[in-house]
Amino acid sequence: MTAAPSPAFLPPGALAGVRVVEMGQLIAGPFCGKTLGEFGADVVKIETPGAGDPLRNWRMLQDGTSVWWQVQSRNKRSVAVDLRSAEGQDIARRLIAEADVLVENFRPGTLEGWGMSPEALHALNPGLVMLRISGYGQTGPYRDLPGFGVIGEAMGGLRHLTGEPGRVPVRVGVSIGDTLAALHGTIGVLTALYHRKVHGGPGQVIDVALHEAVFNVMESLVPEYSAFGAVRDAAGSALPGIAPxxxxxxxxxxxxxxxxxxxxxxxxxxxxxxxxxxxxxxxxxxxxxxxxxxxxxxxxxxxxxxxxxxxxxxxxxxxxxxxxxxxxxxxIHEDPHYRARDMLLQQTTRDGHVVEVPGIVPKLSATPGSVRTSAPHLGDDTDAVLREVGLTEEQIAQLRARGVVA
Structure with missing residues (x-):
């Protein structure tokens, strides 16, 4: 088990200098922000005052905070802003105006309802790379339906294949639909940033649907049906058509x-x-x-x-x-191979607990990923970030008094 290195001894990350505004919650959007942050991006996470990201309270809590949160939100800065208010939306625009990337996983139309459509944001920041993760995508007949990762797994064809033949389809045990969407979104962000930097291209919108991210890894499922009318079914622990x-x-x-x-x-x-x-x-x-x-x-x-x-x-x-x-x-905890490859790190939370957490994947030889900061308390960085976009101490105090920020 390896301790996370001190920030003073960390090499610059591959994404150092990239500013990310994360407006999502729970898994899909924030997992993308986590990945970008591990490789050096400055990730500013906007959360709701009072409650924050619901992931803070998911599964097992230590001193009132989920240990899952400690992994998902390391290397991020938390800004508590009420996006339902006009003043909060204005603060978000100020942050986005200076960002390279915006990550959001709201239901389609939410940002448009706040006056933050892609057209409006690109008018404000032409180079903005905007990742939008949703259940069914920003277009199509299902776009307005609510969708979580579990539904994406079902629609993408994965849930039909999990479990024993003839029995109820089962989960794979983790939120694989959300994380697959996040990883596809991360690929999109990096591709768009490359295009902007190397080819001089403008910012663009990356549209990732949960079910499409699952569908993209479903191997020969549709070609087999198209060519032979074959419908692959659940096969338990076996690998159908491959033996032994x-x-x-x-x-x-x-x-x-x-x-x-x-x-x-x-x-x-x-x-x-x-x-x-x-x-x-x-x-x-x-x-x-x-x-x-x-x-x-x-x-x-x-x-x-x-x-x-x-x-x-x-x-x-x-x-x-x-x-x-x-x-x-x-x-996993006891396996020496995990420790030898720094896949088990000791991370100290802001409440002083030492927690064993997963290491960083993939491993880059010259600019490896790193844990620079532990996961923040709600609003830990509100004042610092707002000062960076030009607000004075008096303005911040007035916003806090009105409940716009916390």
């Missing part, structure tokens, strides 16, 4: 084995004492193995079931067959 690749029982748990490469398959079969299968003519290609997948799974399962997981992993590792156990949070 499944979860197999050990004496003390489950192990995943991916023996679907031709040479890997032969090594796997020899390792489990099934030379007959390793040399069978019809099993030398994936198509033949798929035709006999039940037989292959039974052979592998019979071998794993009689052995403890540690032995299975050791033997298969020596044979260069991809295999692994199903990790829990405890397994």
């Amino acid at each position: 690749s499944n979860a197999y029982p050990c004496a003390d748990g489950w192990v995943l084995v991916a023996g679907n490469g031709d040479s890997i398959f032969r090594r796997l079969m020899e390792t489990i004492g099934r030379a007959d299968l390793a040399t069978a003519a019809d099993l030398q290609s994936n198509a033949g193995r798929v035709a006999r997948v039940a037989e292959l799974d039974a052979a592998i399962g019979a071998w794993t079931l009689s052995r403890p997981m540690a032995e299975v992993l050791s033997v298969l590792g020596a044979a260069r067959v991809p295999a692994g156990k199903v990790y829990t949070a405890k397994d």
Whole structure:
């Protein structure tokens, strides 16, 4: 477990000098802001006075604040502004006027209702890169429907494939629809910034729909239907059409084995004492193995079931067959590989607690990501940020007295 390095010893981030205004909440928009912030962008997060981002109160709380918040909002500055008021909207415009990027994940039409349409904001700041994440996108017949990540996962085709055949579709266990949308949005932001800097292009709007981000990673789902009328269904732990690749029982748990490469398959079969299968003519290609997948799974399962997981992993590792156990949070915490690659960091919260948090992905050799500041309390940076856009102490005090800022 590695402590987050001191800001004094951090190299400049790849996005140093990029100013981001984050107007979203919960996961999709803020995860994009988190990613940009980890690589050096100055992320100013606008929150509602009094309540703040609801993520502050999600899942397990420490001293009244979610430990999830400590990851999602590190490297950000919190400004508490009431965007429902005309004065709050004016403050937002002043911040956006000096920003490179605006990130928002409101329902389509919300910004327009506040007088902050893309046209209005680009008139104010022609170079602005504007990321808009929503359930169904800014256009189309569903644009006004409410949409969360779970709905995007369903519409994008993912939820139909998760779970056991014939049983209720299940979650993958995390908010994958939101984070996929955030990562697609991050790609869009970086692409638009590159275009602006290298090609002299103007700012632009990036429109990311939750279901489209999920759909984009659904592999051959639609081409198979288009070409063959085939509808892929849930397959539990197996990888349909690719064999052998499944979860197999050990004496003390489950192990995943991916023996679907031709040479890997032969090594796997020899390792489990099934030379007959390793040399069978019809099993030398994936198509033949798929035709006999039940037989292959039974052979592998019979071998794993009689052995403890540690032995299975050791033997298969020596044979260069991809295999692994199903990790829990405890397994991750105890794994030396995570620590060796700085994927477990100790981060001190602003309340003085030391929390173990995920490291930063991807890893850049010259300008690596970093944790420069811990997640802020609500409104920690209101005064400092408002001074940066020209408000005086007296003006800030008057706004605070009227409840516009906090």
